[in-house]
Amino acid sequence: MPEIQFQGSSYSLDENENLLDGLLRQHARAPYSCRAGVCHSCMLRVTAGSVPAEAQSLLTPEQVKKGYILACQTRITEDLSLTLPTRDEVPGILTELKTISSTEVSIKVSTRLPFDVSIGEYITLVSDERLEASYPVTGCSEDLQTLACSITRSAGGSPFSAWIHSRARTGDHLIVIKKG
Ligand code: FES
Known part of the structure; x- marks a missing residue:
């Protein structure tokens, strides 16, 4: 049975069990929303073990390089150690979209985890269509x-x-990345 290390606890999953289902079945506090690979709320980072290819098929090359996976798209076949995304990269939702003029809009994005950034600092926003x-x-x-x-x-x-x-539209999903 594959063992998953996540947030200081160990979880036994069945061979080929969906990672998100297996974590939630054992009451792990894993974030999620759509369960369909769309919202990226369930994004986790692999810190040890091999990354299953299908778990990254909906991610950007930069996210793949960093070892991120979507838990809802991952079938577990071997032991893995996982963490939540760092505060440098978090999923968010467009909560306000206000037209200021024909050439300017102001937006608000709510993130699922605190995102440590100051006014004036640059962030990168990535849409579901991989525009950034x-x-x-x-x-x-x-x-x-x-x-x-x-x-x-x-x-x-x-x-x-x-x-x-x-x-x-408000409600659209975005990834918010802190510029290094
Ligand atoms: S829960 Fe939405 S992408 Fe996994």
Whole structure:
């Protein structure tokens, strides 16, 4: 039976059991939402053991390089040690999208874990469609779980800003990455 080390506890999973199901069955506090590979809430980082390929098929090359997996997309065949994502990269949800002018929108993103960032620092936002761009933080809640940014659209601007200005909706999922 594969053994999973997660947040200081050990969990025995059945061979080929879904990782998220196996952790939740044993009352582990693993984050999740859609269970379908869409929201990225269940993203964990592998710290020991081999990363199952299908567990990374919906992630960006940068996330793959860092050893992230989606627990809801992972079937367990061998022992793994896992941690929650670091505070440098967290899943979030677009909670506000306000038109300021024809070329500027302000957005708010709520993150599932506190994200230690200050006003003026740059963050990278990654959409479900793998569009990404970096912006300075213009506001941050006291609990570090809501960030604000202002996004300008210009001719020849990034596909991410075009997406925010035309197709993004509140409730859309984003990954928030702290710029190194
Ligand atoms: S729970 Fe949404 S991607 Fe896994």
